[in-house]
Amino acid sequence: MVESIHGSLAVLGIGLAVLGAGYGVGTIGAAALHGIARQPEAYNKIQTVMLIMATLVEGVALFGIVMCVIFVKS
Amino acid sequence: MSTSFDLEKYILAHAQDSQEWHLPFFNPIQLPAFLSLHGAMLILGAFILIVVFCFLYNKKQRVPRRFTNLLEVLIIYIRDEIAVKNLGEEDGRRMTPYFCTLFFFILTLNLLGVIPLFPTATANPNVTAALAFLTWCFMVLGSLYKNGLKGFRDALIPSGVPIPVLFVLVPIEIFGIFVKSCALMIRLFANMLAGHMVILCMIGLVILMGWVALPSMLVAVGISLMELFVAFLQAYIFTLLSAVFIGQMYHPNH
Numbered sequence: 001m002v003e004s005i006h007g008s009l010a011v012l013g014i015g016l017a018v019l020g021a022g023y024g025v026g027t028i029g030a031a032a033l034h035g036i037a038r039q040p041e042a043y044n045k046i047q048t049v050m051l052i053m054a055t056l057v058e059g060v061a062l063f064g065i066v067m068c069v070i071f072v073k074s
Numbered sequence: 075m076s077t078s079f080d081l082e083k084y085i086l087a088h089a090q091d092s093q094e095w096h097l098p099f100f101n102p103i104q105l106p107a108f109l110s111l112h113g114a115m116l117i118l119g120a121f122i123l124i125v126v127f128c129f130l131y132n133k134k135q136r137v138p139r140r141f142t143n144l145l146e147v148l149i150i151y152i153r154d155e156i157a158v159k160n161l162g163e164e165d166g167r168r169m170t171p172y173f174c175t176l177f178f179f180i181l182t183l184n185l186l187g188v189i190p191l192f193p194t195a196t197a198n199p200n201v202t203a204a205l206a207f208l209t210w211c212f213m214v215l216g217s218l219y220k221n222g223l224k225g226f227r228d229a230l231i232p233s234g235v236p237i238p239v240l241f242v243l244v245p246i247e248i249f250g251i252f253v254k255s256c257a258l259m260i261r262l263f264a265n266m267l268a269g270h271m272v273i274l275c276m277i278g279l280v281i282l283m284g285w286v287a288l289p290s291m292l293v294a295v296g297i298s299l300m301e302l303f304v305a306f307l308q309a310y311i312f313t314l315l316s317a318v319f320i321g322q323m324y325h326p327n328h
Contacts, residue, residue, distance in 0.1 A: 052314070055307055056311075059264070062261065065268070066263070
């Protein structure tokens, strides 16, 4: 099965980028849950901010994935 | 099942630009030489926007109802929460048409891509680069025009900064303008492309492994729903960040 991953170490970069994305979005979710637990009336505001932050963090992770996919192909 | 199925070629054929449009039960539609598939999607998106906003948007109603009301809700949200909040009263109102165009154009292109047989124009980095270039033009040329050369320098470099820090700060700020625009481009492009590639991989799984992989179509349906959500969210984020960056250059409050 090792022969099927060949030619480029860039595929490791894709996995690391996904790792960073998972940790980042998880932290954002945890902070949002803490905020909602403290003050349930602020649910809408916290949800809006959480979604915007998650999009920005995922943007960074997708940079990494796009760069790695380019290096895998070439 | 099919012995000579090349997954990479399948995904590339569906995600990349080409001169033909493959529909089932028809011959591939050959597009003229000056137009490619994603270019045709751009023109279709612009046509839909013109039809919706010129003909379906009823200006004669004093109190907007139904479809006009739906569009009004979005436009007023863009004006109040995105443009005026980041650019101030008068600049915000003047720049609202640009942000409305950006939002509705990107939204239309994203939603056209969710329809099964249509390609996604925003999954092409050239399209998103053009949109990010527009924002870059507003950031650099617009602020040069508005504030002059001195004002542009004041936007990048706050006053009262010791000289050694300037050596580090100036390159970072100049580099930052380009990085912000590139970030806008790559965020939109990568989000749209990733959604489509996952769905294509799920379908490719079924072709490679046969009927045992059919439950992966449920995953494909779930990812399609998430793609719908991401379409709206990415259009909103592009517009919001454009407004934030342009506001930082027009009204620096260092």
